Amino acid sequence: MSALLQVEDLVVEVQARRGTSTPVDGISFEINRGETLGLVGESGSGKSLTAMSIIKLLPTRAVQMTGGRIVLDGVDMASYSNRQMRDIRGLRIGTIFQEPMTALNPSFTIGFQIAEPLRRHLKLGRKAARARVIELLEMVGIPRPQEIASSYPHHLSGGMRQRAMIAMAMSCEPDLLIADEPTTALDVTTQAQILDLILDLQEQHGTAVLLVTHDLGVVAQACQNVTVMRRGLIVEQASVFDIFERPAHPYTEALLDSMPARNAGKARLPHIAEGVFEA
Numbered sequence: 001m002s003a004l005l006q007v008e009d010l011v012v013e014v015q016a017r018r019g020t021s022t023p024v025d026g027i028s029f030e031i032n033r034g035e036t037l038g039l040v041g042e043s044g045s046g047k048s049l050t051a052m053s054i055i056k057l058l059p060t061r062a063v064q065m066t067g068g069r070i071v072l073d074g075v076d077m078a079s080y081s082n083r084q085m086r087d088i089r090g091l092r093i094g095t096i097f098q099e100p101m102t103a104l105n106p107s108f109t110i111g112f113q114i115a116e117p118l119r120r121h122l123k124l125g126r127k128a129a130r131a132r133v134i135e136l137l138e139m140v141g142i143p144r145p146q147e148i149a150s151s152y153p154h155h156l157s158g159g160m161r162q163r164a165m166i167a168m169a170m171s172c173e174p175d176l177l178i179a180d181e182p183t184t185a186l187d188v189t190t191q192a193q194i195l196d197l198i199l200d201l202q203e204q205h206g207t208a209v210l211l212v213t214h215d216l217g218v219v220a221q222a223c224q225n226v227t228v229m230r231r232g233l234i235v236e237q238a239s240v241f242d243i244f245e246r247p248a249h250p251y252t253e254a255l256l257d258s259m260p261a262r263n264a265g266k267a268r269l270p271h272i273a274e275g276v277f278e279a
């Protein structure tokens, strides 16, 4: 059976007055159904642009996918219109980002926003959507779901907002969840709870997850396989076990060494010195 998602030779270019740069320079990886793949690397290595390319939501017009293919369930997504892509996002691919405040609209209640994909993609009526919203809020461990559904995002703590984002991302039971630094903005205790929640939901629903992170502690806890990026290129792809036991590339080893005791799970990567690992 072919992979759920195939990213083949992806190239992303940025046009600027000073010229063109290539922050993603021909990368390939696959994710199978139900698998969690960690996409790791230091800041600026191209992880987020890779994630955004998959859902065709690059940040500005200067940033373009100029090469490669993204194949979802055997279909090259280049063939999808903007309208079809709007259905893919939400229905087939859910997304969670680092800062839920950027994804949640401050002017609408949490309940209204979680209901939106249910009404749009699943065509649920007002009452059915409301009932499902409450179920979803319960599923992600939000206490007093009725009350929270009527609240606005700024009334919630960071952890609760992230739970609401997860409820929204999982609302239509997508095949693939893209989680870009889903725990980075949270305190350590909440980080662990949110990661556990994502893993529980994944197990219950068989969702594949692309977990973008700079945190190898998160990778060790959550992922089966890892793709390590550096400056727009893949430097290593392996199982989590092999990455931790037998890192093949010196850059991966340096990432591992930057984790205190290799298991702290909370360490942010220091910026690794330029040029040290040139092949």
Ligand SMILES: Nc1ncnc2c1ncn2[C@@H]1O[C@H](COP(=O)(O)OP(=O)(O)OP(=O)(O)O)[C@@H](O)[C@H]1O
Pocket: 014, 023, 041, 042, 043, 044, 045, 046, 047, 048, 049, 050, 059, 060, 062, 063, 214
């Ligand atoms: N909106 C943008 N406009 C121009 N260049 C961009 C834009 N977004 C990203 N880039 C370029 O692409 C590079 C890779 O960015 P990307 O956000 O994918 O890195 P990342 O690995 O996700 O890092 P971080 O963890 O800091 O988000 C950046 O260093 C920057 O040069």
